[in-house]
Amino acid sequence: MNNKYPLAPAILFFGLTMLIILGCTKNFPDVREALGEDSRFTNTQYEPILGRNSLFTDNFFVGNSSQPLNFKIINLRRRDGSAAPELTDLVPVSVWKQPYLGDEKTLEEIEAKRVVENHPVFEIREHSGQFLMWANSSPLIKTQPDSGYVFDVELSNKGGRRYFRDFKLKPIKARPYEPSNQDPLTGMETSRYVGVSGIQPMYGEKTNTIISPRELEVYFRKDTLKSGEKLKNQLTIQVLDSLYNPINPDKFKLTDWKNLLHGFNMVKTAESVTYDVAYPIPLINYQTKYTNPDGTKSRLYLSYDRIGFGGFRQVGGFYLDFSIYDPGKWNIIIRFNGETPKFSND
């Protein structure tokens, strides 16, 4: 031993001790997240309707896995095994940045809340496992009755990874409006028109009998763009009698035309009412004064009152819950195919 460094053994000893302790700590289990055996998707077949945003929620049971989990769609392919670029390529989609609340005063204010971004049409939410299909009605996307697409999902966290195989994606043809008269498989119209959602007693002009809801026909018609015309998002509402003559909208005098739907620059003529609108209608599934109570559809409510038999005030009218997903110049035409309602007092 040397005399120069009297505390050398102490230092040496402690170096050794530290090594031993660090050695012990090396045997500790890694801090690894759990990936539970019971974690699984509760739904493996997804049938989104094209042309509108679809979100599939509550489709994953977390079980004993540690969150956050990472999900990834892999091997998205057609049923025959070939690649499916129509789903994986980026397409421009409209993405919300600010919440739509229904109190926006101008179209610009609405448009300022969303931007266009490029996304694959079909995505999985990275940490929640929810599937989402962006609004896109590209004819390239195979729709039912085609057996569609197959894909796998990779689930991983810091504890490992698992694969879930052979999910089926079977898109349904786009339906530009609801309620729809279109067959989901063939895309053909199964009837000429759809009905209204509800009715308040209206009395016929001629027979003074109650008009049945079946006597109201609703047509959704989209104007085709003339050459050189710029796409303009408008919605026109027109009420026709059985002879296809327009009924003056003012006759539905109780109607709150200003707030009939979330449209702007209303133009009301003796034949129709036209609004500048933002599509889709409704913009999101959120209850506003323009929607039905659960916020899923926009609600048109046309009504009037008159003094009926015996001097009683009668309120008549109808309402239509609808949505339109395709932008453009749309017309909603409501036709009384039997009697025209009686607007005058008795």
Added chain:
Amino acid sequence: MRHLFIIFSLLTLLCFNTEISAQQKKVLMQGTVIDKQDKVTIPGVTIMAGTPLVPVGITNGNGEFSVSVNEGSTLVFKYIGYLNATHKFDGKLKFNVIMSMSVNSLKETVVVGYQKKTKEVSTGSSVIITGKEIQDVPVGNIMELIQGKVPGVNIQNNNGSPGMRGSINVRGLSNTNVTGSGSQAFLTPTSPLFVIDGVPVDDNSGYSYGFDQAGPGISPLSMIPQEDIERIEVLKDAQATSLYGSRGAYGVFLITTKRGNSKVPVIQYTSNYFVNTPPRLRDVIGGREERMSRINQIMANDTSFYHGLNLVNITPFLSDSLNAYYNNSTDWQSKFYRQTFNQTHNVNISGGDQTFNYKVNTGYYDEKGIVENTGFTRYSMNMNMQYEPSNKFKLFASVNNSLANNSKGSGSGLLQNGIAKGGSASSLLPAPSLFSSTNSLLSALETNDENKTVSVTANVELQYEFFEGLRASSTFNYAYVTGTTDTFLPGYLNNGFNEVTAYNDRKNTAYNRNLLSYNKSINEKHNFSAYVFNEINMTDFRADMIKQKRTPSDQVQGPLGADYFNSLGGTLNNITDFRSVAFAGSFSYNYDTKYVLDLSYRIDGSSTNGPDAGYSKNPSIGLRWNFNKEAWLVKKDWLEYASLRLTAGRNIVPTGTIFDVYGRYIANGSYNQNPTVGLDLKLVPNTGLTPTETTQYNAGLDLGFLKGKIGLVFDTYYKQVDNQLREKNLANHNAFAKVNTNETSLVNYGYELAVNFRPLSENSKLSWTIGINGAINKDVLTALPNGARELVDPGGDTDQQIFRRLGMNSLSNYLLNNTGVYANNSNVPVDPLTGLRYRTGGNAADQTYFRAGDPIWTDVNGDYVLDNNDYVVVGNGQPRMTGGFTSYLAYKNFSLNMNFSFTFDRDIMNNALAADFQRYADPAYTGKGDFNGLVPLDRYDVWTQPGDMAVYPFPLDFTRYARYRPFRFDQTLFMEDGSYLKFNNATFAYNIDRKLTKRWGMTSVRLYVSANNIHTWSNYSGPDPELVSAMGRDNSGGYPNRRSYNFGINVQF
């Protein structure tokens, strides 16, 4: 008279002088031996003279001596724990000798495995606290004063209830089990084993911890008066505790009471008078201000003006302000908390010498709690005697008796929920009276809760030496502790039906140890010692309880005439009958006290060991190298001592009960009108149960420099706790519901450092000692039942789940991650696909979209819905670093002693603050729950208007409150840093001049003032970062720690 006596003796001396001057001149030397620090006399000091040194005398009870020795001879004064003092003959025949305490901690004797040895040859890690350090601040339980004094011993005084104690953990967490959940979640206590004068006392039984258990809840440690304690030795590592094997795995505290050591009986009287004051109480908004605050909240935040107006109008306590019932401003806290005046008295009579000595200590301790209707009174009488007629035979016997009365009011020991509830009632409610008050107040004040704990301990130890080196000793002791509780809840507090509760428990412990030891020294270089012993321990515990409801009237408190249908009674299910037996052997060898080797081996069996598990085998090994004795260092003056220690070993603690091993038969209803006995299907027997096992490696370094000016002890350890008992649920297709298994493991590792300084020179009139110590501990969970990697315990009423993951700290919080408050609506994230804002989950009726003023909770899974998927693992309720420092200053007759302790890096859930905010959830008190008062929020950074960058969310939005619960307990907003530095106590003492006291017939008189729990420095926003559960949760229902100011007097006759 005295002068005459002196002159006479001097004359006599002179006469002698002339007579024997022919041979050797003898002189009579007289004087007093005084302690350098405390300036008190030391009785029983041995005086030696001549070559070789032979004892010539001993100081009497007043520390005076008078010895006749050859002229010119040098006197050597020896006393245990003190440096030898040498007095060279200087012609003076009367002188005082000042002896100072030995600071060479290496020469202290330690008791390791029932054998005394000096620290120099012990390999284990141990710390000694002398009784002096814990005298001047009156406490019910001495552990309160040890806080911050021993590195690696984490004491949190989280229970201010008089006579109860807080949590003690030696070297980190030893058990991760939690009973209860939410605000009732309690970590299983893993207090060390206490060995009081050789009698092992287990303080981990549920009753002594005092929570949610019947019984008085008095800790056995509270039964010892602090004045009777000579010293406390804390054994930390596996080698030191190895021979306390069967229960030593959580560490061992050896407590030695005083012994007699003066030929002349010494009578010491100590008395303390102290005032306890409650801590700063919560600020509350009172009276009209509270009403206006509620009205303004409703009017500003209700869905519409008229709805708000209606709500105010239909709520009587808001609209009917002139109604006498609501026209109040009651200060509820002042009804519960109080200032108390308390006193203690203690008389210690001791005497004797090496051959025969005795001690009798009689004490009275009375402390009234700062919460009304609580208190603790102890009467104690402890006696011991030792008889050693020759070196061959020794008999030691002691009897300790204590009786304690305490009252817990309406709460249990740990929690005072009734008071927390009552103390936070709305100020609009009228002051307590029989007709108008909340019941919780009256039940706290009027519940007649009487608890009595009686403890009797008897201990006999015999030793006999067959021939030199071979000694046999046998110890037998018996402890009997009984606790009774009588509680009467009058009918007027309990919906007209009164309730009598009577509880009694008794615990008998018999303990026997027979030891054979052999010591041999060859050439004074090779020192061997070996011993074997066996140990038997029998403990039984039984508690009975009756609860009689509806006695005939509030005046008839007996059980007679009770409503048998609603009354309960019987033996509680914590009945135990425990046996353990152990055989152990130990071998020590040291070469010239330079190289030391310790080996020990122990086998333990207990009745809670499963028959398939057999005996547990616990080996240990210790090495020590006193390298300052090496030739190359021995001449270095600056180095006083230096040594290295290395130990490894295993210890156990029996866990569980015999029912976990063998199952249980229960009364199983009746079949064919005959009562039947059946198997209890709750728990499947597990015959393979083993005790909890602790394996520990320890490395230590002791260094002393510059003649005691600097002393340093460093320890590092690795402690692995295996086979923890944990209840496991079985799949529901099994007949049994649960099984207890030993599958959980954890590891603690850390570093401990203690440094002592004496910066001033030996000759300085001012003496100053500074001690600093600290410990860093980290725990890692290493195994869970069923090979699971992680486990989540349910969160109970507070939703605070407990998360365990392998490789991480054992107990983590599982919380919503709060990152601030939405300043504006536009800050709320929007689902890009659906266009909807981030919202709360659940049923449609429970959902609400977040908006400005709401807390920002991280959406972990990114689905724009806040739900159970958004919890994160965060925080650690166990402190990472604990320690303390002490300073002792003495100048002439004055001394000043200060103690600090600290805890760093601990995460506390501030549930108290969350609850304070939650009071604003229901301004019109329409819901269920308690009608709580309001606390001012102006000292918090609360969001009030769009654009505010705040810490706390908007508290006044009561209409949405239930749907988004901004102040829920399970979020990181209320996880705060619980680090603190606490000024534990300070004592200023004065010794009255001995000349003066002699005139009064007293040897010494010491007066002192002290203060306890002086101040806590902390960033914590709650009331007290220490007053949190062992899980690190601040439950406002705890019993606050008092601050006390004391005047004490210590007289010795």
